[in-house]
Amino acid sequence: MNTRHLPCVNSPDPSSVRSAGVTLIEAVMSMLIVGLMLVAALNTVGASRVTQSRSTEQTLGPMLADELMSEILNQAYEEPDDTPAFGRESGEFSGSRSAWDDIDDYKGWSAGPPEAKDGTSLSGMQGWTREVQVGWASSVNPNLGSLTPTGIKRIEVVVKHNGRPVTKLSALRTNGWPSNLAGDEDEGLLELIPDLLGL
């Protein structure tokens, strides 16, 4: 009769088991620390990019608003060559501002990316949009709107970046000079109100 002897298996050394356990814990802890450091680094990079984007918006937003508002305020208060309409008159097309010659020609206009007066898109301005609203302002309280002509037009330019409003610039322009209101009489400009939105 053959007797088969099983190989003798020694029990693991308890000290080596403890050592392996400690090594595993150290590895896990190291991975956790590295992971936390990576998350912190990514958060820092993200915050830096947001700060950079906000800084760009604070610079370009007012510039774009100022440039367009200056153009509008340099137009006549009312259509000089045709029967005035509160909006664009005949022959003044929305594709180009070249023929626009009075303030309310800009009513409801918007372009993104922003355009020069001849309709040429401004380079490097992807993601930016300019919008204009023109309406009547109350002669009693110019902060309020009016559905009927009052002799005061409110112009509002809003600049958006990636769909988010970042700058609003408002101005009031008069035809004659209302004696009950203060402002720049020579220009017929009552007030110019800059507003950085969401910054």
Ligand SMILES: [Ca+2]
């Ligand atoms: Ca016009």
Ligand SMILES: [Ca+2]
């Ligand atoms: Ca007009």
